[in-house]
Amino acid sequence: MILTKQYRCVHSSSCQCTKGHLSEDVIFLVFRQLNWNPKLIAALSCVCKWFDDLAKRVLWKEFCKTRALKMMLDLQSCGSHSVDGNWRALGKLLIYCSGCSGGRLFNSIQIPGHFVYRTRFSRTSGKSFLLPHCRTDVLYVSDPCEHLDQGDDGDVGFFRGVFKSFMVSKVRRMLINRGAQLHPTAVCPYCKAKMWNMLQANMVPLTASCKLGAYEDSIEYYVCLNGHMLGICTLLPLSDSEEASESE
Ligand SMILES: [Zn+2]
Ligand SMILES: [Zn+2]
Known part of the structure; x- marks a missing residue:
């Protein structure tokens, strides 16, 4: 008995599992x-x-x-048993490049999302997306996805990322202090929370475009209330970025 x-099932009256x-x-x-x-x-x-x-x-x-074991251990190392948002949102972030299908972000460009087999997320890359004052925050960012299997012309790059302990991050505090506005309609494709436009808040450092190999003025990204990040850029032609890295 x-x-x-x-x-x-006691949680749902609609459950079929009698x-x-x-x-x-x-x-x-x-x-x-x-x-x-x-x-x-x-x-x-x-x-x-x-x-x-x-x-x-x-x-x-x-x-x-x-x-992504190392990243998960790091995201949880402050002692919390969960992550901001939830595990499903983070799981989706790991394997889904969202494109911009809502038509509300990024000048209403419509490029469908797609699943990706494996994406590298880097904490070191993440530093390039933080203003000097916020560099103690921890942010993981993916390499740009050229979305090639989606039949696009290839110079658009999508990237995504996640903050550790976003609730207590300097970026969040700065967004609030600056009175940054949340996008009125668009929501995070991973957790459905509202999003801040980092470009509008004047919080996109020049180092971000260098890291991505993108044109300086082409980069734009959003961060949601749970610290998921979602961005777009126009990638430099490969030959240019190769020359740039050689001259470093
Ligand atoms: Zn993609
Ligand atoms: Zn989110």
Whole structure:
């Protein structure tokens, strides 16, 4: 009797699982065997609120740890057991280049998003996106995605990133002190929170375009209330950026 009660979905009246759920331990083992396959985790989340909760609390966390262990340990090293936003948002950030499909950001350019097999996120690169006054913040930023498999002309680069402990970061404090405005309609593609326009807040350092190999005045990015970052730039032709790096 007790077991039946334990496994029955009690979180959602719309749940179809009338015979009760598998236990959390079994699901954990099955998904470990599946190497935390993100498509299957996403599919499971749709079943009912109980699965969705389990996915957010456990499965996406394991997914993140498997795909980017060092970064995850760092993001959690201040002692919190969760991350800003949630694990699903972070999992999506790791594998999904969002493009700008909403048509609200980046001059309403419409370029669809896509899944990426593996992206390198770098804390060192992140420093280039912080004003000198904010360099003690920790920000991980990806290499620019040229979005080539999406049939674009190739000079547009998308990048994304995440702050550690954004709630207590200097960037957030500066945004608030400067009275930066949140975008009225657009939301973060990863966690659905509102976003600040860093260009408008005058907080995009020149070092960011150097790091990306992009034209100085072409770079623009947003940071959401949970510290996810989303940006676009126009990449320099490869030959130019090669020359630039040789002359360094
Ligand atoms: Zn892309
Ligand atoms: Zn977000």
